[in-house]
Amino acid sequence: MKKNMGNVDRGIRISLAVIVAILYFNGKISGITAIVLGIFAIAFFITSFVGNCPAYTLLGIKTLKDNK
Numbered sequence: 001m002k003k004n005m006g007n008v009d010r011g012i013r014i015s016l017a018v019i020v021a022i023l024y025f026n027g028k029i030s031g032i033t034a035i036v037l038g039i040f041a042i043a044f045f046i047t048s049f050v051g052n053c054p055a056y057t058l059l060g061i062k063t064l065k066d067n068k
Contacts, residue, residue, distance in 0.1 A: 003051035013044035
């Protein structure tokens with residue numbers, strides 16, 4: 001799998017995942033909202049560490065700068 005995510009993109013995704021986790025564990029979100037945001041947070045977390053976003057691949061987006 002080729003990487004298609006830059007460092008800033010990855011940092012933003014990890015930050016959002018952490019914010020969702022904090023909101024959940026502090027009881028600020030619950031129910032369906034917590035489930036939906038939790039799924040997105042898990043997806044953001046995994047794609048950040050892998051460095052590849054399948055949606056970016058489908059849409060032809062690449063935030064990773066080429067080393068030329």
